[in-house]
Amino acid sequence: MTRVGLIRIAVIVALIGALELACRIGWINHRIVIAPSEMARALVALLASGALNADIARTLGVVAIVVVLSITLGFAAGLLIHALPRLREALDPLFATYYAVPIFIFYPVLIAIFGLSPIPIVLIGVATAIVAMIIATLNGLDRVPRVLTKVARVHRLGRFATAMTLQLPAAAPYLFTGVKLSVSYGFIAVIAAEFILSPAGLGRDIADAYADFNNRRMYALILFLLLIATVVNTVLHTLDMRWAERRGAGRS
Amino acid sequence: MPREVHAHVAAVTRTYAAAGDHPPVHALGPVDLELRKGEFFAVIGPSGCGKSTFLEVLAGLQRPTAGAVTFEGKPVSGSVADGIGVVFQEDASFPWLTVWDNAAFGLRRSGVREAEVRRRVEDAVAFMGLKDFARAYPSQLSGGMRQRVCIARTLVLQPRLILLDEPFGALDAQTRLLMGDEVLRLWRTTGATVLLITHALDEAAMLADRVGAMSARPGRFIEIIETGWPRERDSGIVAEAGFGEITGRLWERLRGESMKALGHAAVTAMAAE
Numbered sequence: 001m002t003r004v005g006l007i008r009i010a011v012i013v014a015l016i017g018a019l020e021l022a023c024r025i026g027w028i029n030h031r032i033v034i035a036p037s038e039m040a041r042a043l044v045a046l047l048a049s050g051a052l053n054a055d056i057a058r059t060l061g062v063v064a065i066v067v068v069l070s071i072t073l074g075f076a077a078g079l080l081i082h083a084l085p086r087l088r089e090a091l092d093p094l095f096a097t098y099y100a101v102p103i104f105i106f107y108p109v110l111i112a113i114f115g116l117s118p119i120p121i122v123l124i125g126v127a128t129a130i131v132a133m134i135i136a137t138l139n140g141l142d143r144v145p146r147v148l149t150k151v152a153r154v155h156r157l158g159r160f161a162t163a164m165t166l167q168l169p170a171a172a173p174y175l176f177t178g179v180k181l182s183v184s185y186g187f188i189a190v191i192a193a194e195f196i197l198s199p200a201g202l203g204r205d206i207a208d209a210y211a212d213f214n215n216r217r218m219y220a221l222i223l224f225l226l227l228i229a230t231v232v233n234t235v236l237h238t239l240d241m242r243w244a245e246r247r248g249a250g251r252s
Numbered sequence: 253m254p255r256e257v258h259a260h261v262a263a264v265t266r267t268y269a270a271a272g273d274h275p276p277v278h279a280l281g282p283v284d285l286e287l288r289k290g291e292f293f294a295v296i297g298p299s300g301c302g303k304s305t306f307l308e309v310l311a312g313l314q315r316p317t318a319g320a321v322t323f324e325g326k327p328v329s330g331s332v333a334d335g336i337g338v339v340f341q342e343d344a345s346f347p348w349l350t351v352w353d354n355a356a357f358g359l360r361r362s363g364v365r366e367a368e369v370r371r372r373v374e375d376a377v378a379f380m381g382l383k384d385f386a387r388a389y390p391s392q393l394s395g396g397m398r399q400r401v402c403i404a405r406t407l408v409l410q411p412r413l414i415l416l417d418e419p420f421g422a423l424d425a426q427t428r429l430l431m432g433d434e435v436l437r438l439w440r441t442t443g444a445t446v447l448l449i450t451h452a453l454d455e456a457a458m459l460a461d462r463v464g465a466m467s468a469r470p471g472r473f474i475e476i477i478e479t480g481w482p483r484e485r486d487s488g489i490v491a492e493a494g495f496g497e498i499t500g501r502l503w504e505r506l507r508g509e510s511m512k513a514l515g516h517a518a519v520t521a522m523a524a525e
Contacts (some may be wrong), residue, residue: 147342153313154338155358156331165361169348246389247347 012016034215052205052224057189059202060228066125068187071179074130078137079163088138095138098131107193121193121201128189129182136178140171173244180236187229195217258289258401258445259310259328259413264319265470278470280305282319284490285449285464286471287413294448294456296502298513303449304341306471307417310447311338323413329495337411337444341418345390345401352377352386355404362409369408376404379441380434396427400434407438414439416448420455428452429487432459435487453506456490457498465505468512475505 002007022028023035034042046052048242081088103124110120144167152162168175182190202221209218265281278301287293291340297303308314310321312332321328323336348353355376360371374505377386380400390398399419406414416435420428433457450456456463457479464473480496481489489495 047387056317145342145344147340147344150308150313150338150340151344154311154332154336157361161361166346167344172348247391 029213031213034219038216038221039219042216043223046216046217046220047224052202053084053231055200055202055205056224058118058200059194061151062121062125062201063187063190065118065122066129066190067183069122069126070129070133070182070186074133074178074182075137075175077130078134078141079133081137082141095131095135103127103189104192104196107196111197114198116199121190121198124134124193125186125189129185132181132185133178136174136181137171140174140178141167143174144170173240173247176236176240176243180233183232184229187232191225256289257286258291258324259285259287259447260320260322261285261287261306261310262320262322264306264309264316264321266309266314267317280309280469280471281316283472286476287445290443290445291461292446292448292459293340294450294460294463295466296450296456296463296506297452297471298468298506298510299451300467300513301469302471303451303466303510304417306445306466307338307415307449311336311415313338335412336415337406337409337413338415338417339402339406339419341398341421343390343395343398343402343422345405347390347399350387350389351393351401351404353384354390354401357410358404358409363463372408372410373404376407379407379438380404392459393507394427396423396431399423399431403438407442410442411444413445413447413471414442414485416446416449418449421451429458429490433486435459439464440483453499453502454490454495457502458485459488463498463502466509468509474509477501 019028020034020035020037023030023033023038051083059107080215107124108122110123114120114123147163148166148170152166157165190201191203191206194201195207198204202225205220206221206225209215210219257480261283263282263284265277265283268277268279270276283306285293295303295306305314306481309316310328312321312328312330323333326333330337346357349357352373355373356369359372364372377383380403382397382400382404385393390401393401399422403419419435420431421432435446435448436459438444448456448459460479461481463477463479465475466472467474478497480494496500
C-alpha cells in the first residue's frame with residue numbers, strides 16, 4: 001500500500017476512533033448517536049437474522065435497474081444528440097441547468113400515476129442519473145481527436161466500425177466518469193425516494209427505525225449503506241485509476 | 253530515376269464552401285503533378301497555403317472541387333484507395349492499445365489471418381525500432397516514438413504510396429533529423445513512393461528527390477526543384493555544399509510567398525478585430 005493510502009486509512013480510523021471515544025465517555029448522547037462498534041455489532045446481528053434480505057434485494061435490485069437504464073439510455077441519447085448539432089444547441093442550456101431543478105418534486109406526481117410500486121422510484125432514479133451520462137457522453141465525443149476520424153477513413157472503416165473501434169475507446173475515460181456519476185446519483189435517488197414514500201426497501205427501513213427511535217437498527221442500516229457505497233465507489237475508482245494509468249492521463 | 257507515373261494530379265482545385273458569415277475559401281490550385289513511381293517528393297510552402305488540403309485530396313480524404321486525381325491509373329475521389337497509407341502530423345496512436353496492437357489495427361480490421369498479422373507486425377515493429385516497446389502503451393513513449401508507432405501501423409499495410417503530412421512537426425530539431433533518416437530507410441526498403449508535406453526547408457531539401465514549392469493560398473506549384481541526391485543518403489547530407497544551395501533556392505522562391513501569406517494573416521486578423 002502507498003504512503004498516501006496508509007495516511008488515508010489512518011485518518012478514517014482516527015475519525016472512527018474519535019467518534020467511538022466521544023460516545024463511550026458521554027460527550028455524545030447515545031440517544032442521538034451510538035458508538036461505531038455498536039453500529040457494527042447491530043449490523044452483524046441484523047444481517048445474520050436475515051430480516052434485511054428482502055429489503056436489500058429490493059433496494060439493490062432497483063439501484064441496478066436505475067444504473068443500467070441510465071447508462072444505456074444516457075449513452076444512446078448522448079450519441080443521438082451529438083449527431084444532431086441543432087438539437088444539441090437547443091438542449092445544451094437545459095442540460096447546464098438540469099441539476100438546479102429539484103427533480104424530487106415530481107415524485108408525488110409519479111406515485112399518483114404509478115402507485116406505491118418500484119416504478120416511480122426507478123423513474124425518479126433514472127431522471128436523476130441519466131443527464132450525467134448524457135453530458136459525459138457528449139463531453140467524451142467532443143474530445144475524440146479529429147485525426148482519428150481521418151485514420152478511420154484511411155482504414156476504410158464504416159460509421160459503425162468507426163464508432164465502436166475508435167470513437168468509443170477514445171471517449172471511454174469520459175464515459176466512465178458518466179458511469180461513476182450515474183451510479184452515485186442512482187444510489188442517492190433510490191434511497192431518498194424509498195425514505196420519503198415507499199412500502200419497502202432500505203430507505204424505508206431507515207425511516208421506520210428513525211420514527212421508532214430505534215437507533216441501533218437505524219445506524220446499522222446507515223452503516224450498511226455506507227459500506228455498500230464505499231465498496232462500489234472504490235471498485236469504480238480503482239478501475240478508473242488503472243485505465244487512466246495505462247492510457248497516460250494528463251498526456252499532452 | 254524511374255519515370256513511370258504512380259499518381260497523377262490534373263488541374264485540381266479545392267474550394268471550401270461558405271460557412272455562416274465566412275465567404276467561400278479557395279484553398280488550392282489549380283495544381284498539376286505527376287508523382288513518379290518510387291520517388292520521394294516533398295511539398296513545401298507557407299502556412300495555410302493548402303499543402304495539407306493537397307495531401308488529403310491526393311489521399312482521397314477530400315474530393316477536389318475541380319480536376320482529377322488518379323493512383324495507379326484509377327481515379328481517386330472521396331475514399332482512400334487500396335495501397336495508399338497516410339501518416340498525420342497529430343499524434344494518431346490509439347492510447348488504449350499497446351504498440352503491437354496499434355500496429356496490428358489495420359490488418360485485423362481487414363481480416364488478415366493472425367499468423368500473417370503476427371509476421372507483418374513483428375517486421376514493422378522491429379523496423380521502426382520498437383521491438384522492446386511492443387507491449388508498452390503510447391503514453392509510455394516519447395512523441396517521436398509515438399509517431400513511429402503510427403508509421404508502423406501504416407507500414408504493415410504495405411502501402412505503395414505513403415503520404416506524410418508534417419509527421420515531424422511536433423518534434424524537436426534533432427529528433428526530426430533522426431526521424432528523417434528512419435523515413436529514408438523506410439523509403440529505400442519498401443520501394444514505395446513517398447510524398448512528404450513539410451514547412452521545414454531543410455527537411456524537404458534533405459529527404460526528397462524533388463521538392464515542390466507552393467505559392468501562398470490558393471496553393472499552386474511555383475517551382476519543382478530536383479535535388480539530385482543519391483538514393484543511398486542520410487541526414488549527413490546537410491553538411492554538403494549542395495544542400496545549402498537547394499535550401500537557398502527554395503527560400504528564394506518561398507520568401508515572397510511567405511510574406512504574402514503573412515499579409516493574408518494580418519488582413520484576416522484586422523478584419524476579425
